[in-house]
Amino acid sequence: MITPVEYLQQQIESTTRRYEKLSGYSSKARCQLANDPALALESAECAVRQAKSIGKAKEIAKATQLRGICRLALADDAGALRDIDEAYGIFLEEKEYRLICGSLLALGDLALHGNQRRVALNYYKQSLKMSTRREYPKEMASAEQALGHFHTSIGDYAAGLEYFHNALALAERIGRKDMLGTVYSDIADLHCRLGEDDNGLEWYAKARDCFRAAGERLLEARALSNIASVHYSRGDVNENLQEAEDHALLALEGFRLEGARRGLAVILSTLGNISEKFDRSEEAISYQEQAAKYIDALHDRDVNVEIILNIGNLYRKLRYYGKAIDKLEEGRFQAAGLGDKGLEARAHELLAITHEELQDFQKALEHHKTYARLRDEIWCREKQREVAELQTRFNLDQARRETELYREQTRQLEQQHSQQTNELKEARVDLVEKDGLLEKLLAAVASVEQPSSPAKKSSRGASQRRLSGMIREVKSGKRTTLSEWEKLGARCNGTNENIVRMLREKFPTLSRTEVKVCALTKMDMTTQDIAGILHVVERTVETHRYRILRKLDRPKGEPLSLFLDGL
16 A cells, blocks of 8 residues: 555656656757757647646646747747737736746747737837846847847848847856857848858857857757858859858758758758859759758748759759759749749749750740749839838837937936925925924023013023024024925925826826825925925824825825835
8 A cells, every 4th residue: 555655756756757748848849940840849739738737837838838939930820829829828827027028029029920010029129128127137138139130120230230239248148158159140140131241250150169169069050051151152262162061061960960850951952052053063963852852841842942943953054954844844833832923933034044045945935024024023022122121110210219309308307307306305404494493482482481480580591692692593594484385385396297297187086285295295205394385284294195095096004105106
């Protein structure tokens, strides 16, 4: 018979095993996401099932969000939105603010994928604001990266580079090599977009070194692949082509060790292009056909069409015209099915060249006319996209200018408010001192006016001398009158004009006196000072505060100043 202790131990071991399986599935999904989203989705599904067997809402939400991100990579926007939104709701209920930041980024990616740029930007900024307020450096870096990608996607490269460098500073502070490497890669990508290949290569090399130090072989292989692509794009000189081939072969080895099918497809295609540049057409075809097998397994039809067209063009160069036309026609048909005008135009262009070399000028002319028409359509579409991007950049720049102007105005108002507050505090202290002096004067007058016994005649002279001194002090300009308290109250009302207007708009049930009490409390004035300005006793001020809190529906015992500070 199992004892209670043994039963408890078995339960703990069972739960530990379930958590280990969950962690394994989640890690596997994240690793597969970049190179094989379909396999990543399968792992994420296993993670969701494992999380449900554990029964913890937080773990279920994390696995569900991961599944949504995998669906987003597979262009399943509806499924991605359902999963990510469900996870976001659970994180809100559980008050998991660090995970909420990640959900906001995922929702931003989803909006950007749906071309909802303003919505995406709003999500990214919310994530950055929350992570900054709660001081989550890792989440801050991720948000900065997301904003960098957003601005890069709309062509605002200056802002994108600024965000990436902000992320870089945070990654350096955290000290994680893998995160540092991803930021280096982002900066390298941006420099290459700007045509600054030397800077791009330098940043890619830094990324490669970081990934190597972190033991991230897959990410290291991707960095090597990027370096090979840059060298290939500069391949007018054989030295660049050789550099490209050397780095591509190293990347190929890394992708094979990790079993990354997408990475293998991309690098094999690159090696095929490099071999073509070196006029090794047979080798180029071999590389491209291997790449096509991996792409076909991944169901990535866009890349598959490109590779098919490359293979057809290589057959043309080798004068295998029959095979060339078959491949090019296959690529044209698939491109038309995808609705990709660019790939379809390229297919028609290559078919026109092939038929021209075969002296079949009628077919060559037909394909060339179709190519010219598609090229014009693409050109018009590109111009429209450029205009839309310019408009977006203009709107963002205008919004940024308005924000900067608002910040400057706010800063000036804060300085003015601070100066007026200091002046009021000085005036308040001066008036309090004067009130104290008058109290002493009245007491001295009372002591002199009272009938004195013969035994106290000797002290009467001292009181008269003290009274004379106080009178001289008052005459010298330190007299406090009721009008001075009224002037101070008027200055307080002027200083607190904004708070008074806000209170009247938001809480119309407050009386004029209660609004004044709120404004003076906001100025850090004591109960005694407020009573002096309003010409009432201190108990009346306390009563006003009690009624204000009841009208504002605030908890019993909460200081009024705490509520006002939150406005």
